[in-house]
Amino acid sequence: HPWVYAEEVLDAHSCENGALADVFSQKGSWLGTGLVSLQSKIRVRVLSRNANDVFDESFWRRRLRYAWEYRKAVMGPDVSNCRIIFGEADQFPGLTVDRYGTLLSAQVLSVGMERLKHTLFPALVQMLRADGQDIRGLYERNDVALREKEGLAQYKGWYDLSALGLPLPGTPLAHICENGIHYTVDVENGQKTGFFLDQKYNRRAAAALAPGRKVLDCFTHTGAFALNAAKGGAAEVIGVDASQLGVDQAAKNAALNGMSDRVRFLCRDVFELLPELYRQGEQFDLVVLDPPAFTKSRASVKKAVTGYREINLRGIKLVKNGGYLATCSCSHFMTPELFTKTIGEAARDARRRLRQVEYRTQSPDHPILWGADQSYYLKFYIFQVVDDQ
Secondary structure, three states: OOEEEHHHOOOOOOOOOOOEEEEEOOOOOEEEEEEEOOOOOEEEEEEEOOOOOOOOHHHHHHHHHHHHHHHHHHHHHHHHEEEEEEHHHHOOOOEEEEEEOOEEEEEEOOHHHHHHHHHHHHHHHHHHHHOOOOOOEEEEEEOOHHHHHHOOOOEEEEOOOHHHOOOOOOOOEEEEEEOOEEEEEEOOOOOOOOOOOOOHHHHHHHHOOOOOOEEEEEOOOOOHHHHHHHHOOOOEEEEEEOOHHHHHHHHHHHHHOOOOOOEEEEEOOHHHHHHHHHHOOOOEEEEEEOOOOOOOOHHHHHHHHHHHHHHHHHHHHOEEEEEEEEEEEOOOOOOHHHHHHHHHHHHHHHOEEEEEEEEEOOOOOOOOOOOOHHHOOOEEEEEEEEEOO
């Protein structure tokens, strides 16, 4: 694992916050070089185990090139909308950079990356533009409380790229096309960095089951699963979210794609709505459950299990006999084993049987680094739901 926790440090020489430091075992063996964070429980984030590395600008440009070449290889034509930097999985601990067409959206969550960003951001934009990519700006989404654990202030705004001859973009809105569907992404006010790119191919997988069917998309956010289902040929789609801002944007995205006649959105609490629909006798051919992370710490896992069990129970009850359920968890604390067990318990409580169609994770622009559990966070199942006879 690339992290060294403060409680694991037996001895330390004085060093600057955010600086590079070597890590040694208790027996004196060199373990690697990482970025120090003096105010965090994660004291060092190891980023290199090569003793010959020299951490100059050329080193970071090589790292950026590795990350970009990987995205081109695994994403192909979808590289215009993808995650370019995925923290530890790309050996940039605490840094996320997403691409939405001509705009980049970045989030810096470690003091080491905060110190390095003035090297990394211009170099990244230069590299992409030199490779023929039309990049107009980079927006920083550093408005997250996690930064305070690193002693960093929260803020958001455009990163100054005037040294590269790029003026500040006039709008934080980006127009993207994913799976043939057009979206307007707000990098300033959208959730996380603006849009959830990790479900790209899971949306496509769920949409393959939609032709001619009635679909319920729960926690729809900006409507992505709902619109994929409509594009896949669904007869009727209902998208539900508790955020009026999300529902409004979802409706705009439906209109943008000429789907308003087949897709409608409701601003409701999903936990409250599903039992209402069940009492009304509503049934669906496909139910999609894409909730936010119910837990962001180990301390609240037990409570999260209750939430996942309850939402899957309510969702399963609304699936017609022989219909389909697409369900997922985006919390790495909810392990694959625990998530699987929880869904099974929900199915038993609902007196329904599940036939697994497929199991998926996040799209490959969010690579899973073995040994770093935090990089394996998205679990996505598709089941056929049948009556328990």
